[in-house]
Structure formats: C-alpha cells, structure tokens
Amino acid sequence: MTVVRVRRQRASQRHARLIPLLPPPSVIELLGNPLAVVHPSSPESVSQQQRLLIARKFNFSETVFVHDQEESSHSELPFAGHPTIGAGCYLLSKTGRDKLTLRTKAGDVLVSSEDTGVRLKVPVDFKVHAPYLNDILKAKQPDLEDKDYVNGAKGAEPVVSIVKGMTFIMLELSSSEALGNLQPYSQWFSLPDEHLGDWKGAGGPAKLYAFVRMADGSIRTRMFKGSYEDPATGLAACALGGWLGQQIGDGNWSFKLVQGVEIGRRSEIIVFATISDGRVVSIELAGNAVQVMEGKVQTQQSEASVLKRP
Template sequence: MPSLSFVTVDVFTTERFAGNPLAVVNVPKGHVLTTEQMQRMAKEFNLSETVILHEGVTGDDGVPEWSVRIFLTDAEVPFAGHPTIGTACYALGTLAKNAGKGRLLCKAGPIDVDYEDGRAKASIPHNVHLHRDAQFNTAQLYGLQPALGDAGAPKAIDIVSPVNGMSFICAELPSLEALAAIEMSAKPKPQLDEGWDTGFVGSYFYVVLKHESGGMELRTRMIEGSFEDPATGSAACALSAFLAMKQRARTMSFTITQGVEMGRKSDIGVHVTLKESLDAVEKVELIGSAVKVMEGSIEYE
C-alpha cells in the first residue's frame, strides 16, 4: 500500500500545543494523487486545514518554490492564512534548510515568502472587497450571539472579503468581556453583494486594544457555526486591510492575538500597504511563526 510522509505544525506560535494546528503531506516528484485522495487525507487528519505539498523545484529566478493545495475536511480552498504561514515555515526552514526566500504556488496565485529566524512573511493574494449592498445589523448579530445583549452593543459591523469566495462579518466589540461572551452559534447567512455571494462566511469579532499612528493591536475570535478557529490569517488580512482603508493610512501594521479563550494563543502579524488613492489595497503581508509537533506517514489507497 502506498504511503506519504507528513508533519503537523502549530502555526502563529513558537510553542507546541498553542496556535493553530496544520497537517502538511509531502508528495515526491512524479507521484500523482487524485483530488479525491487528497480530500480523504484531509478528512482523516480532521484539522481545520491540510496542505498537500508537492516536492520543490527551483524557479526561473533561482528561488525555491512548491506547489500546494489546501483542503478543509470537506472542500478545497484557493487560499488560507495559517496553511500559508505553516507551510512556508516548514518548507523554507526544514526542506530548504533555512532559505531566506521562497514561493508557494496555490490556486489563488503565487505567494512570495521571506523567511528569517523561524518567522515567515508572506505576500498574500488579495482582492479585498467591502460589501456595500449587503447589510448585517445588530438585531441579526444578537440572534446569533444573544449573550452580547448584556455585554454591550457592537461598535461597528462590516462584511469584508479578502478574496472572492471567502467573507467575514467583522464585528467590533466594546470590551474583552464582550469578546469572552461569544459562543458557538448557527452559521450566519448574510446576503452578500452581487457576484460575491458564494463560499465560506465566518463571524470575526474584534476588540481594539491599542491604536497608535501606523499601527493597531487587536484581540479577535473567529466563529463559524459550531467551530471556533484558533488563528484565522485570511480574516486577519481582511480586517487589517479594511481598517487601513478606514484610517486612510498608506501603511499600517497590525498585531492580532486570537485563540486565547480556547487555550491556544496565536500571534498574527499583518502589514498593509494601500495604493496612493488610499481606497484600495496594494499589498498585504501576513507574518507568523510555526513549530513542528508530529511527523509520520499516511497510508492510502
């Protein structure tokens, strides 16, 4: 029976058993897997995401690059944040023996990565969209999160997509006490803008802890029905881009802490550069570390 090697890493942390777990399955050159086989592996790992990592090659510019496919337990996605950072740290740190630069080729597009001292900075594919026609009001939010009625009304509710096919209801809460009151809920079903009403929708709750010129410090939680995510890089990128445009700041850096309430503290960095018009995103960089936890082999048919 054929088998492939794998590792698991905890992402957006330097401590094992914190951050967001990720499985990475290594596929050697010339080895062919069907999409169904990849999906079954992801379902077996039963983590929020599993990456199928094809053996690296050297790009035309001399930079090592790897083809990656990213799977939830029940579907493939074109891009996700913590799989990008976890895979980048493993590929550059372990497979390429601490190479300073690399590239991941995912369905959303190429992702250029800088790597230093165990920390990856990835230039993220983006098509940031603030939903204008769609509305999600306080009454609807209370319907999902009734405990918020006693914890304080949200300061703002916005719907933001980092790419088409992935959207987040971003609700700014007044305090960490309100953030702690968040519970698992029914899945939100907002009517999104025309042409964007597809794919994953999650609820992303945040509290602004500090706001200085050029930067913000945030605490967050991401809920999608009965699932809570310890670290959501795609949501962090979407919210950071939205807040940078709201502040009309050409460059802003964000320090985001997630997963505290789950006992899996995650430290996420995002750097946003806007275009000169200040109403569109030029570049989004996602920053974080990862640590290996397990390794082994997976057999399959």
C-alpha cells in the same frame, strides 16, 4: 484542503513526511491551530479522493498538500493564510533557503524568512460590501448588552471580502470581557445578494470575525463558522487588517492579532496593509510555526509525507 506547488524543488527532496508545527510560544502547552502538510513523493502518487480521506483523518481545519511540480487543478481551496504560513515554515527549514515561491490556485505567493518566522504576500481582491444588519446576530448573545457592541445592539456591521468567496462579518466589541462572553451560533450567516453586489452567490455563507482593540495596540479576535470556533485564521486577519487600514487612511500599516485565547489555543498573526488612494493595494501576513512530530502515511500507490502545525 489546500494544494501548493513548489518551484525549483530538488528531486532529492521528494520524500514523504509527517510533522506537526506549533507557534514557538506554544511548544510546551501545545496551543495554536494545528494543520497537516502532506508532501507526496510525486503528484500522481496520491489521488484527489485519497487527499480528501487523508484530510478527514487528520480532522484539522486545513490540510496542505505540497507538490514539487505542476499538476492539474482540483476543487481545493485556492488559498488560505494560516496553512500557507505553516507550509512556508516547513519548506524554508528543510531547504535552508530564505525565500521561495509557493504556487497556489490563487496565484504565486512569495514566502520569505524573518527572525520571527515567515512573511508572505497574500493574493487579494479586497472589497467592502454593504453593512449587515440581522437581529439574530446580536439577539442570540444573552451575555452581551448594548454597551458591549461598538456599533450598538441595533447597529449594522461591516462586511468584507479578502477575495471573492471569502467573506467576513466584522463584529467590533468594546472589551475583552465582551469578547470572552461571545457564544457560538447554531448556524452560519447567509448574506442577502444585495450585500455582495457583483459577487452574489460566491463562496457560500459568511464567517463572523469578532474583534477588540486593546490598549497596547494589539487586536484580540475570535472567528466563528457557525458553531465552530477557529483558533487561527489568516485570511480573516488579512480582511480585518485591510479594513482597519482603510479606516486609518493612506500609508503602510501593521496590526498584531491574537486569536484563540478563549478556547485555550492562543495564536499570533501580524498583518501588513498598504493603502493608497483609499484602496487596499497590498497585504502581507507574518507568523511562525515549530515542528513537533514526524511520521508517514501509507497509500495504496505509495507513501505520502505529512506535516502538521497549530
């Protein structure tokens, strides 16, 4: 669950609404990664417990609550890329503006409109940890062979955090066929403290982000949280984009990532990474969403407006 505060939102726009969004290429097929964006009539109209219940009822990977003014912090995610793209698309389309600022727990996020959707600057505290070597990681993949792993069946894999507590194991595979043969895991991967250094104990288990570099320059990806496969993951894409940019060297780099193909929910994300003196100094995320339905949620105190997007 992510909570977003919107600056300079007019009072006349405080209403309750339910709208799912989809990436434009997926409107007919209803592909992509759905999320819900809830716009309460006021911050006080929906309690934290009600937020959790609403999020569980939608049963999406993320639910965003948009507020027009400041409120006290709760235990939601500080920032998430894919739902912020969805919220940005919704708010820009409703306000008619080409830019706005979303206030998240991780900091203010500038969202701007582009011909292909929206683009936002991601709050980052980028860190590359010690490589990860775990026999289970590859031994639990009966359909993959040594040649399917770029680093080999016995090789360690990079570990990257986009911010403290959001950590990914980057598993590079040699072909789209190998990516398609990758199977979910029965459990998450817990990294030893020495892999996280000063960040030990932060954020729980690491997620597995598998990727293949395609001949056309794009990158095909899959992301696993244990047995669950996520069809679109903005922060994982940003972590990979930052890491790839570091491998190339100083400069401004862009990466087109295609995810969710293997589960029939294709999603496209573009990551822009700026590298200076070997460090990731800036990451931006671009994507799009389309409204596909609208409705209202009744709570005991008031109505809450909701929006969804794959």
